[in-house]
Amino acid sequence: MFCCATSEMTTKKRSSAEIYDRAEEEIESSKTLKKARLEDSAKEVAQCSAEKSYMASMKRSREEIYYSANEEIESGKTLKKARLDDRAKKVAHSSAEESGMASMKRSREEIYYSTKEDLAESSKTLKKARINPSTKEVAQGSTGESCKATRKRSWEEIYYSAKEIENSYAENELKKQKTDAAGVGGTTNIPTTGRIEAPLGPESFIYHRILGQGGCGKVLLATHRDSGKLVAIKMVIKDSLVNYDPHFIHVERQVLEIAEGSPFCAHAYATFQTEDYMYYVMEYLSGGDLFYTTIDPCDLTTIRHLAAELLCGLDFLHSNGVAHRDLKPENIFIDGTGHVRIGDFGLAATNMFGSKTLTGRTGTQSYWAPEVVRCQPYDTSADYFSLGTLLCKTVFGVNPFHGESMKEIMRNICCKIPRLQRGIDPVLADFLCKLLRKDQNMRKEAVANIRQHPFFNGVNWEEVEARKTPPPFANQLSPMEMTASVIELEDLVKHQQPISDTKQKLFNGFSFVSDAWRAMQ
Structure with missing residues (x-):
């Protein structure tokens, strides 16, 4: 019993060190709690201050509200009156030419009526006015008081005398419904303005x-x-x-x-x-281009007319020193009568006469001639190779040097024979192969008399040049x-x-x- 009592008394005793440590922990805890309360109090004070500041900023005097409302009413009235046409603000004005042409800011109808009024007020003075188009200077006679009041106009506006304006106005009224006799353009039923000719924009x-x-x-x-x-x-x-x-x-x-x-x-x-x-x-x-046009390989008549017209167009360009350099189906167009036109001369070369040659790769890769692929000097005969390729593409639907990649296509252009559809007319095949000769000197010899090739037997080239032969394609959509x-x-x-x-x-x-x-x- 004595031993147990002694043990219990021992467990209840704490050393002075333990008591000290515990007291220190309680003091630190008390300090931390006070600090947290002080911080919360500071936050509440700051928040309250911010709310008061916000409420103060939101308050406005009755006078401020009154004048603000007045300004808004006036602004609303102004906005109702100002009905501007946004489209008019976005009109792109033409830049001035080197000759000093200024953009016309008045429509030609305004010019017409303005000059007509001037004519009525001072006809004698206007008859003396003479304009020199080369120098754009106006030699004016003495003017009456009414002419002095007339504001200055740009030389384009006064280029026509009042009498010329009247005559041109009357003539244009008669020309509104005019149609294109050649059948390649046409007019529309959109109302026209009946205005006189002026610089385009x-x-x-x-x-x-x-x-x-x-x-x-x-x-x-x-x-x-x-x-x-x-x-x-x-x-x-x-x-x-x-x-x-x-x-x-x-x-x-x-x-x-x-x-x-x-x-x-x-x-x-x-x-x-x-x-x-x-x-x-x-x-x-209106007929679009050859890229979306297909021809039956057995329709030799259509192929013959197409090739004949393209040869005429290409020969004309070459005779005038022009190398096209980008012949492909997308650049061959069909007009409203079904005849074809060579277009898109953006990459053409001029002054290609005699023995002049070019270097450099220009145009569409899959239609290049071998000498272009090899970066060798070339002349207008490279266009005939492109012509042969585009005819194959149009007739057979595939490039004769087709490959899985552009690198393979260019290797085929230089090294492989053209792949033509089996069973095609042998005369047509021979004609195409002559255009696709890889050696440009041999190609020149072949195309020198290409119009006499058996494929064109029966073709009257004078009638082709005059567009008197049937067109390769039917009349196109209006x-x-x-x-x-x-x-x-x-x-x-x-x-x-x-x-x-x-x-x-x-x-x-x-x-x-x-x-x-x-x-x-």
Whole structure:
């Protein structure tokens, strides 16, 4: 019993060290608790202060509310009165040409009526006005008080005298319903303005649909507002062309002017430019291109007419020193009568006369001639190899040098014989093989008398040149069915990175208007 009591007393005793440690822990715990309470109190004070500050900032005097409401009412009235047409703000103005052409800010109807009023007030003075188009200076006689009040107009606006404006206005009223006698363009039933001819700009046309699109721009179906003429507008981004190769800036325009002499080449009516874009106003060829066209290999008549017309167009280009360099089905177009046209001269080379040659790879790889693949000097005969390849692709639906990769295709172009469909007409096969000769000197000899090849027996080349032979394809769908929709100009013209004044000078002299376009106005 004594031992148990002694043990119990021992367990109840704590050393002074244990008591000290425990007391120290309780003191630290007490301090921590007080600190936490102080922090919570500080947070509550800060939150309360923030709420008071927020409430104070939200309060406004009755005078402030009154004047603010007054301002809002006035602003509402102003907004109701200001009904601006956003589309008018987004109109892309044409950049000034080197000759100093300023963008016309008034419609030609306004010019007409304004000058008509001037004529009524001071007819004698207006009759003395003479304009020199070459210097764009106006030799004016003495003016009456009414003429002094007339504000200055740009030389484009006063280019026509009041009498000329009246005559042109009357003539254009009679030309609204005019149709294209050649059958390659046509007019639309979109109402025209009956306005006189003036420098072209993007706003001169109504845009309907995108016909094609590439890395440098797009091709659009459009209607000329004044004449109702249906055209194709090719838009090219200036900056992309400058970065690719400035050499090509004027090439296509120059070739298009040359191409006016052949009925088997695409024609341009005009070209113009803005700060960001180059525009080509082209014939609208409603039949599309050969890429989406197939021919029965047994239909030798169609193949013969197609090959004959393409040879005529290609021979014309070569005789005028033009190497196309990008012949392929996508660049062969069909007009409204079913005849074919060679187009897209963006990569063409000019002044290719005599023994002049070119180097460098240009065009579409799968249609290159062997000398182009090997980076050897070549001349216009390379176009005949491309012609043979595109005819095979159109007739048989496959490239004669088809491969699993572009590297294999180029190896086949240089080393393999063309693979033609079994069972085809042997005369047709021989004609194609002559175009596809790998040695360019042998190819030159073969194509020198290609029109006398047996494949063209019975062909009257004079009639072909005059487009008196039946067209390779049937008459195409009327373009009227494609003009129902309208695309706004601001949806087509995207703002581009500005190019420097030095680069802009590269485009000097780009714009032109053809005689054919002037005759249609």
